[in-house]
Amino acid sequence: MLLLRRRYTHLSHHLSPPPLTLASPQKQPKPKPPSKPSHSIISQLINKNPNWSPHLESTLSPLCSNLSKTHLLKTLPLIKSPSKALNFFNFLHNSFPHDDQTYLSMLQILARTHNLNAARNFLFSIIGKISSNGSDRFFNTLIRSYGKAGLLRESVRVFNKMKEIGVPRSVFSFNSLLSVLLRRGRTVMAKKLYDEMVSVDRILPDVYTFNTLIRGFCLNSMVDEGFTFFKEMSRSGCDPDIVTYNTLVDGLCRAGKVRIAHNLLKGMRSKSSELNPNVITYTTLIRGYCEKQSVEEALEMFDEMLSRGLKPNEVTYNTLIQGLCEAQKLDKIKEILQGVSDSGEFRPDTCTFNTLMNAHCNGGKLDEAMNMFDKMSDLNVKPDSATYSVLIRNLCQRGDFERAEELLDQLLESEILLKKEGCVPLVAAYNPMLEYLCAVGKAGKAEKVFRQLLKRGTQDPPSFKILILGHCKEGSFRGAYEILVLMLRRDFVPDMETYDYLIEGFLRKGESDFALNTLERMLRSDHRPKTSTFHSILAALIRDGCAQEAAKLVTVMLEGRIRQNINLSTDTIIILFKSGIRDNAIEIVTALYSSGYSVNMEKLVGSLCQDSKFLEARELLLFSLEKHQNLDAELYNTVIKGLCKIRKAQDAFSLFYEFTEKGFRPFLTCLKELVISLKADRRLKEADFVSKQITYRIQDQ
Structure with a gap:
């Protein structure tokens, strides 16, 4: 017992806590805050500096000494300025082993931010540095980006350049350009490209190729040609997929052939057990029936969809609601919305409100539409470009431009037009507002809206003219000229009135060089300006001492058989001699006489004598x-x-x-x-x- 008590005492002595003391406890070291990743530090440093400079490079050098590829790929997208991102990329050239992945990342940043000329120059500068078997990815990026920007000719140039410099074109390259061509309605070019792909380059088309062709021809109201490619699929060993069938159903519905589209749906089921209509198929057919005002059939398709266990999505509900709105079946809309609200299957979204607001506007109930707009805010549903376009257009039609401009200011401030979410905005819907702004001396604001729309890849020829004339009215002719160049780059042809306004404006401002440039673009647009237009520009060039330009214009007039003015021709020769351009002066004189014209030789020789040019x-x-x-x-x-x-x-x-x-x-x-x-x-x-x-x-x- 005594032994046990001693052991217990000994054990308790070792297990008991140490006695409390008044000594202050030792301070535990504070944990260090987590350091920022290097890509965040580098990007913040670059963004903070307004310009790229040697000082910035020296600051970055120690931070980039051991930069990994992962960190570089994370850093580049964080740099706000694409030009500085490219400077940073080039700065690393000597110390960092760039590869296909980093080159492609840089190219995509330039393309995504619409710096397309810089992207093209960058691509051609790295041709010899990227692997040949993956080089088509780089070109495809540029082809698609030019296409999205509406620059069709540039897309074609880049595609043709591949062959020129020996970059092998793949099925992906052809698919990219086919998509661009068909989006712009160039069906003949797309057909030729497909033939070139199969016959010249010997490249087998894939399912994506055929789906692109079918969709492109169907969207251009050429459904029969779409079916031709559908039949071509089997000959090429390609099995149609659900996308193929949905594309054809969509094309038939757009062409008003909804019954045939419905039969195609039935045929799809019998074709293969793996090919079953999906939500998109049914939604497309519902839209087709609604557009034909066959609302009962649309409701039947909706019920069939439910019976097959397919769950309608927001597009399905909104499509059906739009059809019911157009049929003025508002009670049925309330019934559907009540049913889905109770079950929680569907919550009215932006598209739903847009549809209902449009229905109210079409019914002459603009105030009701504005109330719905306010209700969107209450339900935390965000408006999109279509929301604003419906209201702005209808307010303009009612003549309430002040209220319309208030909504436009909200639209600009929120930059909704630049956001990829929601409907693609239609430029034409904003044209009444653009006209109003240009009429009241606010062409700058109108252009801001217009350029935001352009960045989304949407364009409308009348809107270009509205802005050009608006700038001309305010005396901003160079601003108008920039819009003209944008218009031409997108393959739209300005009319005679647009060109005449701009030329007359430049002549009034004394900018003869811009007047000449505009005339040259006018001629390339296959317009024939008035003879007086040529003479006015030539007189201005002579007045401004633009000898070579004046001679060039006289030559253009002779080639185009435009009537010459003897005094202007003479003055052109005089300023050529005064400018020391003797050979050109003699050539012009010879050309004039060969074409049956003459010059005032007494005046011309007299001028030369005054200048002591006796040999001439x-x-x-x-x-x-x-x-x-x-x-x-x-x-x-x-x-x-x-x-x-x-x-x-x-x-x-x-x-x-x-x-x-x-x-x-x-x-x-x-x-x-x-x-x-x-x-x-x-x-x-x-x-x-x-x-x-x-x-x-x-x-x-």
Whole structure:
């Protein structure tokens, strides 16, 4: 017992806590805050500096000494300025081993931010550095980006460049360009490209190729051609998938052939057990029936969809609601909305409200539509571009432009037009507002809206004209010219009125060079300007001393058989000589006479004599003699004397000789000066010949 008690005491002594003391406890070291990842530090540093500079590079150097590829790929998207992102990328060139992944990331950043020229230059600068078997990915990125920006010709150029520089084109390259062409309605070009793909490049099309072709032709109201490619699939060993069938159903519905589309749905089921209509198939058919005003059939398709266990999505409900709105079946809409609200299957979204607001506007109930707009805010449903376009358009139609502009200001401030979510905005819907803004001297605000719409890839020819004329009205002709260039780059052709407004504006502002540039673009648009337009621009170029440009315009006029003005032609030759462009001046004179025109030779030679350009004057006088043009003998005397004065006795003699051969008689004073000059130049035979002429003249008197 005593032994047990001692063991217990000994054990408790070791297990008992140590006695409390008044000594202050030791401070535990504070945990260090987690350090920021290097990609965040680098991107913040670059974003903070307004410009790229050697100082910034020296600051970045130690941070980038051990930069990994993962960190680089995370850093590039965080740099707000694409140009600085490219500077950073190039800065790492000597210390970082770039590969296909980093090159592609940089290219995608430039393309995504619409820096397409920079993206193209970057791509061509890295051709020899990227692997040949993956190079088509880089070109595809650029082809698609140009296409999204509406720059079709640039997409085609990049595609053709691949072949020029030996980059192998793949099925993906062809698919990219086919998509771009068909989105712009270039069906003939798309068909030729497909034939080139199969016959020349010997590339087998895939399912995506056929789906792109079928969709493209169907969207361009060419459903029969779409079915031709559908049949071509089996010959090419491609099995249609659900996307193929949905595309054809969509094309048939757009063409108003909803019954055939319905039969195609039935045929799809019998084709394969794996091919079953999905929500998209049924939603497309519901839309087709609604567009045909066959609302009962649309409701039947909706019920069939439910019976097959398919759950309608927001698009399905909104499509059906739109059809019911157009059929004025508002009670049925309330019934559907009540049912889905109770079950929680569907919550009215932006599209639902847009549809209902549009229905109210079409019914002349704009105030009801505005109430619905307010209700969106209450239910925390965010408006999109379509929301604003419906209301703004209808407010403009009612003449309530102030209220419409308030909504437009909200739209601009929130940058909704730039957001990828929601409906793609329609430029045409904003045209009434653009017209109003341009009419009240707010073309700048109108252009801001327009450029936001352009960034989404949407465009409308009338809106370009509205802005051009708006800028012209405010005297901002260069701003109007920029819009004109944008219009042409997107393959839209401005009309005569647009060009005339711009040319007249530049002429009023005294900017003849821009007037000429606009005229050249006008001619390339296959317009034939008025003769007075050519003459006005030529007069302005002469006034501004633009010799080469004036000569260029005279040549264009001659080639286009535009009537010349003798005074303007003469003044053009004069400024060419004054500018020292002698050969061009002679060419223009020759071309004018060859085309049946002439110049005021007395004025022209007189100007040359005033400038002591006697050799040039001699050449023109000889030309006049050749053309049997009678000129005042005083001119010949003046030129011969001038040539003698500058010690060009031989040239003076040859002019004298040709002059007398044509039956003209120089003045005696002129002949005496010529003899003195010839003797001084030791041309005694010629001097003797002229002396005899003097003697004969004196004897005749």
